[in-house]
Amino acid sequence: MRMITAAEVFSRLPQREADTNKGSYGSVAAVAGSLAYRGAAALCCEGALRGGAGLVYLASVEPVVQLVLARTPECCALPCRTDADGGILAADAAAVRQRFTEKPAVLLAGPGLGVSAGAALQALLGPGAPWRGAVLDADALNAIAAGELGQTPFLPACTVLTPHPGEMARLLGTTVDAVQADRPGAAQRCAQRFGCVAVLKGAGTLVAAPDGRLVQNTTGNPGLARGGSGDVLAGLLAALLAQGLTAFDAALCAVWLHGAAADRCAKRTSRMTMLPHDILADLGALLGEQGR
Secondary structure (H helix, E strand, C coil): CCCCCCCHHHHHHHCCCCCHHHHCCEEEEEEECCCCEEEEEEHHHHHHHHHHHHHEEEEEHHHHHHHHHHHHHCCCCEEEEECCCCCCHHHHHHHHHHEEEEEECEECCCCCCHHHHHHHHHHHCCCCCCCCCCEEEHHHHHHHHHCCCCCCCCCCCCEECCCCCCHHHHHHHHCCHHHCCCCCHHHHHHHHCCCCEEEECCCEEEEEEECCCCCECCCHHHCCCCCCCCHHHHHHHHHHHCCCHHHHHHHHHEEEEEHHHHHHCCCCCCCCCCCCHHHHHHHHHHHHCCCC
């Protein structure tokens, strides 16, 4: 297993060329948020916007849409009706899928979806889905682990799963202690079982591919141990995938950049007081120094 280096990250990041437009940098369709969990959608959408995606759409219930647009008016809204559990009505999730039939986007699903995640994912995924790739996080992972998409979920070709140890334990049908005792093995089993890239978050985040590739991240600090950090990472990862990086390259770049920005943020503020959205300013400074 090797460590991710700054040089390989910056060599893989897309350049912003002069003769380009928003269509040149891909689209992210974020299906996120519910009445109970509104902030997750705001964080993942801003992560995708700051990560360079040309267009970011948010499909969510109206109160979440209002919150996100107040923070980031650059986001495009796809308002959805609310189901009985405060989440996105499955029929509206199906309409979101249809919306991208002719202009495929990268799907970012899971942050803040709550108990309605399974029904939404059933409507969004499956054969013929238009997605160029997918980042599945948080409640999407719990729905997969619970078998709500079947024992062998049909996932887009370029899919990244982003579990923390608890979610990984559920995906593999084991315990958190077992995952933590053999993090490389857990990451590789997850990648092989679901046929996609797996990001096992935590100290020394791991990125595993089904073909056996495995890398470890060395950036980041305990200031990231706070709700919302993973939402920012998911948005950043989806943006890089939308800009044409492979699933493995997008994942290794995203985790390194996310951690490096967090290290700067901890020095600028502190590990105790830094918040997930604070990281985005430091991400901008980090990328600006590289002329990105």
